[in-house]
Amino acid sequence: xxxxxxxxxxxxxxxxALGAVRKVTASFAVILTTLLGLLxxxxxxxxxxxxxxxxxxxxxxxxxxxxxxxxxxxxxxxxLHVQFATYLTNVAxxxxxxxxxxxxxxxxDLARVFPATLELATLATIIGAGLGIPLGIVSAVRxxxxxxxxxxxxxxxxxxxxxxxxxxxxxxVFYAKFGLIPGSGRLDVYNEGLVDGPTNSILVxxxxxxxxxxxxDALLHVAAPALILGYAAMAYLSRMSRSFMLEQLxxxxxxxxxxxxxxxxxxxxxxxxxxxxxxxxxxxxLAYCGLxxxxxxxxxxxxxxxxxxxxxxxxxxxxxxxxxxxxxxxGIISIAINLLSDLTYxxxxxRTR
Amino acid sequence: MGIQRRSFLIISxxxxxxxxMPVSAQAATPxxxxxxxxxxxxxxxLDPNELNQLEAAEIVANLxxxxxxxxxxxxxxxxxxxxxxxxxxxxxKTFTFKIRKGVTFHSGNPLTARDVEWSLRRLVKLGLAPSxxxxxxxxxxxxxxxxxxxxxxxxxxxxxxxVWNPNLIFYSLASFSTSILDSKLLAEKDKSGDMGREFxxxxxxxxxxxxxxxxxxxxxxxxxxxxxxWQGTAKMRRVILRHIPESSGQRLQLEAxxxxxxxxxxxxxLAAVEAGGKADIQKTPGFGFxxxxxxxxxxxxxxxxxxxxxxxxxxxxxxAATVMKYYGIEQQTIVPAGLPGASHAAPYKLDxxxxxxxxxxxxxxxxxSKVYYATPVTPEYEVAQSLQANAAKAGxxxxxxxxxxxxxxxxxxxxxxxxxxxxxxxxxxxxxxxxATNPNNADDAKLSGLIAWRSAWDVPKEIQxxxxxxxxxxxxxxxxxxxxxxxxxxxKASPALVTSFQRTDAKAxxxxxxxxxGHSTWLxxxxxxxxxx
Numbered sequence: 001x002x003x004x005x006x007x008x009x010x011x012x013x014x015x016x017a018l019g020a021v022r023k024v025t026a027s028f029a030v031i032l033t034t035l036l037g038l039l040x041x042x043x044x045x046x047x048x049x050x051x052x053x054x055x056x057x058x059x060x061x062x063x064x065x066x067x068x069x070x071x072x073x074x075x076x077x078x079x080l081h082v083q084f085a086t087y088l089t090n091v092a093x094x095x096x097x098x099x100x101x102x103x104x105x106x107x108x109d110l111a112r113v114f115p116a117t118l119e120l121a122t123l124a125t126i127i128g129a130g131l132g133i134p135l136g137i138v139s140a141v142r143x144x145x146x147x148x149x150x151x152x153x154x155x156x157x158x159x160x161x162x163x164x165x166x167x168x169x170x171x172x173v174f175y176a177k178f179g180l181i182p183g184s185g186r187l188d189v190y191n192e193g194l195v196d197g198p199t200n201s202i203l204v205x206x207x208x209x210x211x212x213x214x215x216x217d218a219l220l221h222v223a224a225p226a227l228i229l230g231y232a233a234m235a236y237l238s239r240m241s242r243s244f245m246l247e248q249l250x251x252x253x254x255x256x257x258x259x260x261x262x263x264x265x266x267x268x269x270x271x272x273x274x275x276x277x278x279x280x281x282x283x284x285x286l287a288y289c290g291l292x293x294x295x296x297x298x299x300x301x302x303x304x305x306x307x308x309x310x311x312x313x314x315x316x317x318x319x320x321x322x323x324x325x326x327x328x329x330x331g332i333i334s335i336a337i338n339l340l341s342d343l344t345y346x347x348x349x350x351r352t353r
Numbered sequence: 354m355g356i357q358r359r360s361f362l363i364i365s366x367x368x369x370x371x372x373x374m375p376v377s378a379q380a381a382t383p384x385x386x387x388x389x390x391x392x393x394x395x396x397x398x399l400d401p402n403e404l405n406q407l408e409a410a411e412i413v414a415n416l417x418x419x420x421x422x423x424x425x426x427x428x429x430x431x432x433x434x435x436x437x438x439x440x441x442x443x444x445x446k447t448f449t450f451k452i453r454k455g456v457t458f459h460s461g462n463p464l465t466a467r468d469v470e471w472s473l474r475r476l477v478k479l480g481l482a483p484s485x486x487x488x489x490x491x492x493x494x495x496x497x498x499x500x501x502x503x504x505x506x507x508x509x510x511x512x513x514x515x516v517w518n519p520n521l522i523f524y525s526l527a528s529f530s531t532s533i534l535d536s537k538l539l540a541e542k543d544k545s546g547d548m549g550r551e552f553x554x555x556x557x558x559x560x561x562x563x564x565x566x567x568x569x570x571x572x573x574x575x576x577x578x579x580x581x582x583w584q585g586t587a588k589m590r591r592v593i594l595r596h597i598p599e600s601s602g603q604r605l606q607l608e609a610x611x612x613x614x615x616x617x618x619x620x621x622x623l624a625a626v627e628a629g630g631k632a633d634i635q636k637t638p639g640f641g642f643x644x645x646x647x648x649x650x651x652x653x654x655x656x657x658x659x660x661x662x663x664x665x666x667x668x669x670x671x672x673a674a675t676v677m678k679y680y681g682i683e684q685q686t687i688v689p690a691g692l693p694g695a696s697h698a699a700p701y702k703l704d705x706x707x708x709x710x711x712x713x714x715x716x717x718x719x720x721x722s723k724v725y726y727a728t729p730v731t732p733e734y735e736v737a738q739s740l741q742a743n744a745a746k747a748g749x750x751x752x753x754x755x756x757x758x759x760x761x762x763x764x765x766x767x768x769x770x771x772x773x774x775x776x777x778x779x780x781x782x783x784x785x786x787x788x789a790t791n792p793n794n795a796d797d798a799k800l801s802g803l804i805a806w807r808s809a810w811d812v813p814k815e816i817q818x819x820x821x822x823x824x825x826x827x828x829x830x831x832x833x834x835x836x837x838x839x840x841x842x843x844x845k846a847s848p849a850l851v852t853s854f855q856r857t858d859a860k861a862x863x864x865x866x867x868x869x870x871g872h873s874t875w876l877x878x879x880x881x882x883x884x885x886x
Contacts, residue, residue, distance in 0.1 A: 050756060050760070052757070052760045055759055055763075057397060058405065058481070058482040059482050060759045060772075062405070062482045062485070063485065063801060063802030063803075064799040065480075066480065066481065066482055066485075066802075067801065070481070070482075101395075102398075104555065109570065112572075168601065171602070171605060175609065176605045176609060183605070183611040184597060185573075185595055185597075186572075189382060189383065189386065189388050189595075189611075192575060192593060193566065196567075300598055300599060301602065303596060303599070305569065305571055305596065309598070310571065313394045316394070317394075317395070
């Protein structure tokens with residue numbers, strides 16, 4: 001019996017393992033194809049941008065000989081497909097090339113600018129989710145009450161207010177007029193240079209170095225841009241969670257629960273909320289991805305040296321290595337966040353296991 | 354009802370608390386530090402032999418030193434820098450420089466004539482954009498080893514292949530590109546024969562009053578006063594440059610006292626800062642012009658009367674009082690103000706009727722249409738819009754297109770184009786070489802460094818000969834007279850390159866800052882800066 005059982009289960013295990021391998025391979029293939037497509041489109045579009053990378057390097061007054069010399073040095077005399085193939089080969093060797101603008105290896109530039117954006121986007125997401133989801137749920141539960149109206153007005157304002165305008169107004173009022181918040185940048189001049197590395201996130205580095213004054217200063221600097229971005233995220237998340245919750249509250253199981261005599265709190269949190277967790281996770285992940293690559297306006301207003309500013313400046317000067325490196329990073333991060341949220345679904349929703 | 358009242362009370366209390374919070378004291382930069390707001394977006398590394406841009410030039414001016422110094426207040430007078438003294442041979446071709454003793458690099462290495470030799474040769478050999486500062490006098494990577502030589506540790510001999518006015522050579526040796534580099538340090542940092550290029554992108558190898566401490570591109574640069582600087586340690590212990598791309602951001606920080614100098618402000622912000630009374634506006638004249646280029650390959654635009662008509666369509670006075678208030682000085686002639694041969698003649702005024710008359714004489718009484726490329730930045734675009742409006746009144750329909758069209762201009766693929774130039778030599782030759790010489794007007798000559806060639810303007814031979822003669826002339830008075838003649842001839846020639854304003858670079862400097870003086874060749878020094886109350 002036991003032998004038979006063993007022989008019967010062996011092929012199953014083997015096919016399960018094979019299936020898992022196939023699944024992982026397929027996932028990798030999809031990821032690689034996505035990234036390759038992303039790079040190809042960026043490369044082609046980047047080449048169609050009217051900015052001339054050579055002029056960006058040598059200035060518009062340089063003579064023809066200098067132009068030709070630098071044109072060759074930058075490898076632009078090669079056919080497009082050769083340039084792209086060379087780039088891909090280098091990327092495969094983890095060499096992302098050098099930025100024509102900053103003159104640094106793109107990888108080291110990204111290691112410097114990305115943590116600044118990550119810091120901002122993470123805080124904004126925490127603020128957005130921390131405030132937006134409870135607000136959305138409360139306004140769904142108390143539909144039609146003053147709190148619901150208030151939440152909807154706040155949400156609508158957050159949706160319709162241009163973020164750069166809000167940033168400028170916040171700076172004008174709270175910095176220039178009342179002096180309640182620090183100026184732009186990540187630190188005051190007094191604290192510049194006191195903390196260096198290893199993560200390039202000043203908040204983390206200051207904590208590691210136990211430089212609490214720098215930490216406090218960094219926190220004060222990040223507060224305004226993070227709150228503004230967080231407000232925009234909150235507007236989106238509260239509207240979405242309100243509608244998810246309303247949807248659940250209309251379900252029959254809620255009616256059943258009420259009929260059973262369950263309390264309001266238990267119905268909301270133990271039943272309805274559990275059912276919207278996956279949806280919430282999806283929109284939080286989406287909001288986070290959006291914040292990671294879409295903070296350029298706020299970065300410009302607050303002179304925040306992050307990925308958005310880096311990418312925009314690279315685009316202006318046709319700095320293709322920097323553009324491709326940034327796009328690749330954004331692509332990888334987006335995929336990673338999506339994978340992570342997929343994995344988390346499994347814990348939250350047994351049906352997806 | 355009870356809940357609503359309670360919420361109302363809570364909100365009211367919070368708002369009252371927020372409003373009663375003490376307003377923090379106005380910020381101020383540290384007494385011994387200078388904080389400058391810059392837009393660093395277009396900075397390309399810090400290699401003096403590679404960069405070509407105003408902001409980076411100011412940094413290099415303080416990290417490095419050059420043989421010659423041009424004082425900001427007397428820009429055409431070469432003064433000793435790292436060269437203590439010099440002599441010029443009677444034939445005008447050999448320059449012998451005595452190198453100052455006791456100067457050390459930030460690394461601690463002593464600065465000698467060998468470093469000067471290595472640095473100047475490096476500029477020519479790398480052949481990048483700023484190498485034109487020496488290449489234009491005939492130095493090439495093949496002849497430079499024979500022409501620039503250190504005869505001992507304290508003497509550098511530089512021979513020019515031809516005779517040039519010595520000031521042209523001195524001015525070139527005062528440019529940021531001819532900064533003297535620490536050859537020993539760069540030999541250690543050499544990577545497969547790159548002459549230290551990679552190292553210099555983010556580090557310094559100079560002997561200037563400041564040494565580089567931190568540089569994070571598009572973020573922050575910190576330079577510390579160099580303690581062993583031969584002229585004494587600078588008063589400002591540290592200089593911090595912050596990347597603040599937005600003009601309004603720079604203005605607010607300047608007004609709040611978080612920065613001492615704002616370098617890139619829009620005309621609206623400059624006017625507001627000036628009115629605020631906390632800062633002075635420095636308008637530093639640069640050696641370049643706002644110009645209008647009319648492509649001479651175009652049949653209509655090559656008509657001299659049409660070219661002249663355009664001169665009557667520019668609202669010189671209106672622009673000078675508004676958009677150009679901080680960005681330029683009205684200048685219709687081709688030699689920049691303050692240089693030999695300059696003239697204040699301004700024979701043209703906005704005169705639509707006169708323009709119409711000239712167009713009619715040229716056979717275009719009903720006007721014509723042209724595509725007009727202009728850079729979409731302040732103030733270039735506003736100037737272009739003003740011209741477009743005036744041209745319309747005279748019957749010329751200009752299809753104004755913003756965007757980056759410099760590549761098309763370089764390749765002569767345009768009809769009308771406008772932009773501005775900036776030269777770094779305080780000498781009429783720098784401007785004239787580009788605006789008024791075009792030795793070969795053929796398409797395949799590819800003299801795209803010259804804007805006269807880009808405009809396909811076959812500059813009258815008489816003017817070109819005078820420009821060449823003046824560059825070689827060693828007698829300063831004769832030279833000045835020649836430039837005055839060129840100025841006149843250029844104006845009469847109804848040029849394809851119409852100049853309207855000489856460029857100025859405006860910076861706002863807080864009133865307590867003393868000694869931060871804008872430099873016409875982009876070499877503003879920080880070691881002269883001090884802070885008052």
